[in-house]
Each structure stands twice: as C-alpha cells, then as structure tokens.
Amino acid sequence: MKKRTAARSMAALMGAAMVLTACGGGNTTAPTTGASSGGETQTASESAESGKITKTDIVVGQASDIVTLDPAGQQDTTSGVLMKHAYSTLLDVDNEGKVVPDLAESYEMKSDTEYVFKLREDACFWDGTPVTAQDVKFSLDRAKGMPKTKSNTSKIEEVTVNGDHEVTIKLTEPYAAFKTIVTQHNLSILSEKAVTEAGDSYGDVDNLLGSGPFKVTEWVPNDHYTLVRNDNYWGEMPIATSITCRVIPEGSARTIALEAGEIDVVWSVDPTDCANVESNPDVKLLSQPSTGIDYVGMNTQKEKFSDKRVRQAINYALDKQAFVDTIIEGRGLVANSYINAAIPGWTDEVEAYPYDPEKAKELLAEAGYPDGFECSIFVNGDLRTRSAQILQAQLADVGIKVDISTYEWGALLDTLNAGEHEMFLLGWSNTSFDPDGSTYQLFYSGNHGATGNRAFFSNDKVDELILSAQRESEESKRMELYKELQFVLHEESPWCPLYYKENNVGVRADLKGFTLHAGAQHYLGNCHYEE
Secondary structure (H helix, E strand, O other), X not given: OXXXXXXXXXXXXHOOOOOOOOOOOOOOOOOOOOOOOOOXXXXXXXXXXXXXXXXXXXXXXXXXXXXXXXXXXXXXXXXXXXXXXXXXXXXXXXXXXXXXXXXXXXXXXXXXXXXXEEEOOOOEOOOOOEOOHHHHHHHXXXXXXXXXXHHHHOOEEEEEEOOOOEEEEEEOOOOOOHHHHOOOHHHOOOOHHHHHHHHXXXXXOOOOOOOOOEEEEEEEOOOEEEEEEOOOOOOOOOOOXXXXXXXXXXXXXXXXXXXXXXXXXXXXXXXXXXXXXXXXXXXXXXXXXXOEEXXXXXXXXXXXXXXXXXXXXXXXXXXXXXXXXXXXXXXXXXXXXXXXXXXXOOOOOOOOOOOOHHHHHHHHHHOXXXXXXXXXXXXXXXXXXXXXXXXXXXXXXXXXXXXXXXXXXXXXXXXXXXXXXXXXEEEEEOXXXXXXXXXXXXXXXXXXXXXXXXXXXXXXXXXXXXXXXXXXXXXXXXXXXXXXXXXXXXXXXXXXXXXXXXXXXXXXXXXXXXXXXXXXXXXXXXXXXXX
C-alpha cells in the first residue's frame, strides 16, 4: 500500500492572488484549463511534435452512465466527465488542484460579498456565437431553481451584467469558498438563446450548445456517448478528434477490453484488476491518492437510524480495514473522518471507530434493539455489491439482518434523492479542494436529497459550524471550525466512513497525452497515438 501524501496546504491550492492571469486567446495560445495540467504536460502542439500522429479517435471505458446532458441536472462524477469536455465554467481547477481561469480571464473581490468576473472576449459556443455576460447571468439564475445546483447557488443574491464581458455576482453573505463553487461542472455556462429555444427539450442530443473543446453528437443510454472535436473552440485545440465513452459495468470486462486494445483508457480500474494491469507490458496503471471518500450512509429520518446510538453501533460493527484489504486490495487507507486527508481542513485528531462488535451490541441494546433488526442497503455496481456483502456478514454478527438491493447508477441516485432508502453505499469526490466541498452539500440540513444530503441529516450544531466556516475569511480560524465540525460529525455518525482510496486509471502503454488530474477530473482531449 502506498503511503498517504501529506495534505496540501490551502494557500498552495487556492492561490494568493485575487486576480487570475488571463489564459490567452485563440487556438494558438497556451492551453486553457480544459487542456491544462500540472507536471510534464505540454501544449497540444508540443506534445505531438515527437512523431507522426496515427490515431486520434479515443475510446474510454466507464463503470456507469451519465445521468443527463444538462450540466445543471447533475452533480455526479461520471456525468462530470462529459461536462468537463463539452462545457466551460467561469473558473476551473487544474491538474494540481489550483483554481485557474476558464471563461473568466480574471476576477476581483470588491467586498466579501461582491465578485466581479471579467470574461474572455474570444470565447464562443460550438456554433461560433460569443459567450456573453448575459449568458453567465442566465445560467446562474437558471441554476438557482434546480435541485442539484441548489447548494452551489444558495448564496447568490444577484447577478448583474456590466457590458458584454463582465458580470458582478453579489452574495447574500460572505462565502469563503465561492471562487471554488464557480468551478463546479453543474454551474457550466449555457447559451441563453439555445436553452430558451429548446425549452424542456434542452438536454436532448439535438438541443445542446456548450463552449467546451468537444461537442456531444450521440448518447445511447447505458451503452455509450460520443464527443467530437469542436472546431470553434476558443482555447488550445485538442489533438483527439473524437471521444467515445462506453459503459462497461463489470470491472474485469473493462480491463480485458483495455488489454485487448478495444478501448484506450479505463477511467477507473477495479482494485482487483490493478495487479493484472501492472503486469501487462501493453498497458499501464496510473495511480494517485484520491480526494474522495467511500462510505456507508444511513437515512437518519428512518426510525431505526434516527438514534445516533444505532448509527454509532454500525460504525463499531464494521471492520473498516477488512474493506481496505478486500475491496480495494490495500490501495488506500481507512477513513478516519468525513473529509479526505488530501483536503485542507482534514484532521488526524479524529480517530476512526475501532472494530468492536461487543460495543456495537451494547449500543443497540441501549437503543432498544437487543436482538438487532432487519433493514436494507441500496448499492450500484459490482464493487459496491461486494462491499455490501461484507457489510451484510459483519452486521449479521451483531444481530442486524441486511437485505441488499442493487440498482443502475441513475436509478440509485433517484431512489436515494427521494429518501426511500435506509442505508446506502456511495462515494463522494471533492473536486474543489476546499473543505466546504466535503461538508455543505452533504450535511447541511437545507440540502436534503438531490442537493447532496442523502443521509437526510439535520443537526443544529453541524449547521452552525458549516455556516460559520463559510463566513470566516481568516484561514486558520476557518480550518479550526472544520476541525470541530469533524468531531461533531464523528459523534453524530450519519455515515460510517470506510476508506480513502487511490484513483487508478488504466491506459494503453503507447497512448500519448494523458495526465492524471488531482481531483480525478482527467482531460482526454490531448490523447492520441504516434508512430
């Protein structure tokens, strides 16, 4: 197992400057955030200089399908892959986790509740029409009325257009994480004209208009979607001419397809297949610590799980190290807290609940369940089904009988958003690199259901700490609030945190132009093959 790297400092991730450097303009400039990355990545033109390009049609294997083609209708990582390539946001997060320009070439804080964004003047949509300040206003105003963007827009009071290429966003109160909020894919900027003309049909393949480096040309649900290069892209032109994302739910099937050369990239290699990829010279495994957490969630509005002693009992009854050893093959660490160790604000002072079945039984008896009870858990996919089976066996040892129900990804999210579940297995990836992205959507009482709080958890102290941290501008005080918040969440136990895993991506050994993104928002636009 690889050693966990130290948590990145907030200063390094968020940048000290309040005004960002412009990206440049046109197709001959330095790479935009869509094509940008850290480390050894070059511009698209430089990366192809070493040889003759022979293949630019890239095929990717993913475990699940997207849920929508409308950015504001999603908040899941799988759909975010498409949104990253087809749409643009005001700001972006680069491969190293730093906030960088995208549609906005710079921004300025006029006050702690007022941000002014200056837009690139050369940015345009797929059809060549310019991206304007009015499109930004329209997109953010629209997002305020949609459930899956509710938490990201809840502090926006007003968006004002200051000419064609400048907007002012006024907040209802100070929000320290706001510059990371506008990097989120569900706040991608849409064409007001396209959305208005399409009406309820916006999100159909024939009724889309983004400003990203690729256009969506096809979506066959639960099978594949296809992106083609946008020749009107305003930034660094991608090398890849098309990207086809195939839905391959079974992990070993994805790996076999990679080894056979049927696909070029496996977005997420199942841990059980990592050793096979590492031993095959035709393919490569690229790994790094993730910014996410895998967990067991409990619906705190269901009678059995409304008592924190029951939730604590679940935490004591599960051997988290067994999940690390068995499910992710030792490629990760037991999660001690509700924030990943790579995210600023994480603390090692919170200790994971130890594996103690007797303590679990004691707590269940105190809560009125001396003989345990029956309940259900909702999951998706092979990996989480295997996790559910381990959970089922371990909870049986303390008298809790668990029925496992397996869903397709979109159906699972719909069911969880409706609050029909008792327990569920899920993961959460923090792509903003700010602790607000690990807490507000997930635990604030105003964000139940589709907004992110699928534990339907409400706690006055948790709400107070989350809001206080959002308003606090002094960074060290803000991190102390997140530290306290983690202790309260540990006590209340709306989740059982399981592990912080590694991101494992499989690629063909001769594939060029792919670089890992620290938040697993990998860019595929420069992938290609050479002679």
